Amino acid sequence: MPAPVATRHRPLLFIVGLFFLYFSNGSHAWAVAPWVALPCLLLVTRTLRPWATYVLMAVSFGVVTQASLWHFATQDARQLLHYVPLAAGLLFGLPYALDTAAFGRKKPPGWQTLVFPLAYTCLEFAVGSLNPYGTMGMLPYSQLGFLALAQLASVTGIWGITFLLTWFGSVVAYEAAQYLAKGHLGQVGAVYLAFFGVVVLFGSWRLSQKNPPGGARVASLHVQDRAGLSRLWTLRQTNPAAFRVTSDSVIHQLLLATRQQAQAGAQVVVWSEVSPPIYAADEPRLLDSLKRLTRETGVMLVASPYVYETAPKKDQNKLWLIDPAGNLVFTHLKYGGNIIEGCEQGNGQLQAANTPLGKVSAVICWDGDFPHAMRQVSKLDAGLLLIPAADWQAIDPLHTMVAQFRGIENGCSVVRQTLSGRSVMADPYGRVITQMDHFATTRWFMQGQLPTQRIPTLYGLLGDWFAWLCVAGLALVVWLSYKIY
Incomplete structure (x- = not known):
């Protein structure tokens, strides 16, 4: 000894x-x-x-x-x-x-x-x-x-x-x-x-x-905080009419903010998780509004509505990627953290969109905590990973740091827009392009130029x-x- x-x-x-x-x-x-x-x-x-x-x-x-x-x-x-x-x-x-x-x-x-x-x-x-x-x-x-x-x-x-x-x-x-x-x-x-x-x-x-040439101008934003979500949750259970009025107000703010970011030069706009919360019956109406928004502004939009279902169906925490022509390219259901949230669990299969800006993939918040599943970003050869999220102060900024590692592992840029936490845009090396602290400002948006070409990594190849x-x-x-x- x-x-x-x-x-x-x-x-x-x-x-x-x-x-x-x-x-x-x-x-x-x-x-x-x-x-x-x-x-x-x-x-x-x-x-x-x-x-x-x-x-x-x-x-x-x-x-x-x-x-x-x-x-x-x-x-x-x-x-x-x-x-x-x-x-x-x-x-x-x-x-x-x-x-x-x-x-x-x-x-x-x-x-x-x-x-x-x-x-x-x-x-x-x-x-x-x-x-x-x-x-x-x-x-x-x-x-x-x-x-x-x-x-x-x-x-x-x-x-x-x-x-x-x-x-x-x-x-x-x-x-x-x-x-x-x-x-x-x-x-x-x-x-x-x-x-x-x-x-x-x-x-x-x-x-x-140096980062690969080209890239995309990306904006990300949210318009509410945890307190606002709590109020909506209460209204959803006690006053459906008031819930719809409040939810429509959130949607209006999101649409307005997206138009402003498009006017400021954004090519891609990412909303935070639970943006907006809606009833299942209102889902088609929202999707039509978002398709019209992308056609009018010319942006690619990642929206992450939380859809309240009626029993026995489970709620859906989902993501839509809509291209500038107003096409719904793919829908993703959140697969991480369902043991807590109790919503319908996604299948864990990532998707990517071929765009003029490069290949783009997207997941929701907790999904990014699983390196093995996230290695699909490399298999899909996606150079831009978009992550709508919703955190709370106790896990801020740890949860965003986790997402930056997924970018390093897979050689892709990462945008993580989080309600009640630190939002970040980082390049494939984990270097911060821009960031925004929810608790330090009331202007909950950011915009930055990000590379969209993936850099091959050994981890992406061999896991x-x-x-x-x-x-x-x-x-x-x-x-x-x-x-x-």
Whole structure:
């Protein structure tokens, strides 16, 4: 076992680790936080027994994750769904326990620093792939501010970033123990620095590239906030006539704002999610109005109405892409987050429109949290991804950061227009073209020039190859440990 950290220092290290762990996730994430949190926590857990490590980290990780993702799943703390981050966090004691078991030897070899990153990456991959909430809350999203590192997502998806972050923590803890025991550092740190240097150089090279020529002038907007939606929800249940009057007012504002953006040069206009809320009986009338709007203004429109159905039918959270000639090119039903919203679930099949501006795809809000499904953007060769969304303050701006990673992974520009959150237009490298904070202004629109030609990426071609490599690597490391010890 590596020389243990002095007993008197362990509580302080653990507190520092938990403090930075809190800021490794959620809406207040710092890019530097996980780089500090992980070494501190591992320096403590490697002095414990595996079972003690699991109990300590499962409870601590669960509590801290719940705190950093407060109101993540639902804004009502009385609902069981509110505590999904706590339940998910309990699983993350496992990588720490495996790491402790690997380092519970007198002289653990340097390759055992791979146990923790392999186990952590495999767990994030499993949780992100199998749970109905998607990947929001995963460690890599904290690194959007470190844009050179974020470019790794174009090769490995977010899983490579998870691996690099957690391997850093493992290596620092290992080298610190070596220094305490022998008075000098080992070679593992040099190996890590070489890998890290290559990744950062690659990311810097990508960021030095210019965007493809051409593109489209895109505007995005919304005209209401969460309070307005709540009023409409209440009217829908209590006063249908008043609901229709209020909904028609929202529609009028959306049409007027769209005409203004068209006059300002917009070629594409994107409305936020739930723009507007309507009764199913009023859907044909709205669609006719929007077709007429696009013919008169010459814009391509992405509208995202929320359609209230009558029982036993489920409500529909849908998206329409209408071309400048007034044709409904495709309809998309939201497939993400239905466990909370209870609306009709889409089939998860993305679509793309061939336009003079380039290939355009669109999804709704929570759909973008599923990297595997969103890789269809690459298969469709869409260079512009439009995402109407509706957030709330507790997940702002985290949810928008997630969408920017989908752009990096698939080599496409992203427009995410969100009610009650941060809206952003970003290029295929995740660089912000323009953005708008719902809570900092009452002028809820933005406009920018975006490239529409997709940049091919390895992740877009091969998908989760790196995550599966980590699964195989973990199995190999566990087998080697068993054979050796």
